[in-house]
Amino acid sequence: MWVGYVQLGPRFGDVEGNIERALSLMEGERADLWVLPELFSTGYLFASREELMELAEPVPEGPTTRALSDFARERGCFIVAGVAERTGDRVYNAAVVVGPEGLIARYRKIHLFGKEKLWFDPGDLPLEPVDMGGVKIGVMICFDHFFPETARTLALKGAQIICHPANLVLPGLGQLSMRVRAMENRVYTVTANRIGVEERGGEVLSFTGGSQIVAPDAVVLRSASPDREEIGIAEIDPTRALDKRVTRYNDLFADRRPEFYGL
Ligand code: ACM
Secondary structure: OEEEEEEEOOOOOOHHHHHHHHHHHHHOOOOOEEEOOOOOOOOOOOOOHHHHHHHOEOOOOOHHHHHHHHHHHHHOOEEEEEEEEEEOOEEEEEEEEEEOOEEEEEEEOOOOOOOHHHHOOOOOOOOOOEEEOOEEEEEOOHHHHHOHHHHHHHHHOOOOEEEEEOOOOOOOHHHHHHHHHHHHHOOEEEEEOEEEEEEEOOEEEEEEOOOEEEOOOOOEEEEOOOOOOEEEEEEOOHHHHHOOEEEOOEEOOOOOOHHHOOO
16 A cells, blocks of 8 residues: 655645645645644644634534545545644644545544643543554654654554654654654554744744654655655555564564553
8 A cells, every 4th residue: 555644834824725735745646545744734833722723623524624535535545634623612733534435533632742732622532543444543643752652552452554743843853753663563654744934922933844654664665855845655565564573582562561561
């Protein structure tokens, strides 16, 4: 199967334009599974929770999930993408999983980074892989990579591909740790990061690009520039992620010693 990342430089608040650019990048290539950045349709650096509430949208009724579902139906593919999800008086840094039949699953970021703690409600859904035509995919968002438990939980529950919408700002760290997350869990990882600079509310953030697709042996199959909107695709064999053997004598999951891991 073919997987791909879409590396985008969202313009803050231009939901329609950001969706259009992401779709036009994907139109140029075919992939079975696309991953888009965290909060790709709104931008990242909110000035207040009120501003976020205005830009956030209900899932699946909002414009972002609808546009992605239409694309997935037309192209017969699956898409994982970051979206600001509003429901009642709550708002989540979320990711949707859509396929030809529409919304399949959603994830709400459980480890909020920096000022996200002021804007978003913390995620409240379990880490649960999603069946995508016989292949299990897991979803985590950006800063979740600092918590190895996130990828580990998804992998122990059977995820073969970990999709990682991101807005990484600490140079090189997310790219490094997602190689390790792939290696220690023997899974594929697809990180879709954003590029560009946002300057709002007296703050400036630079996003690091470097989106990447990593194989279960930590080999980087494809990686992007630090500063251009681009896509990257790679052919993968997800059955490789079912085999946790490292040597003849070592199976990463069977060799775990959870009786030593408790506090
Ligand atoms: C991040 O979690 N967006 C750094």
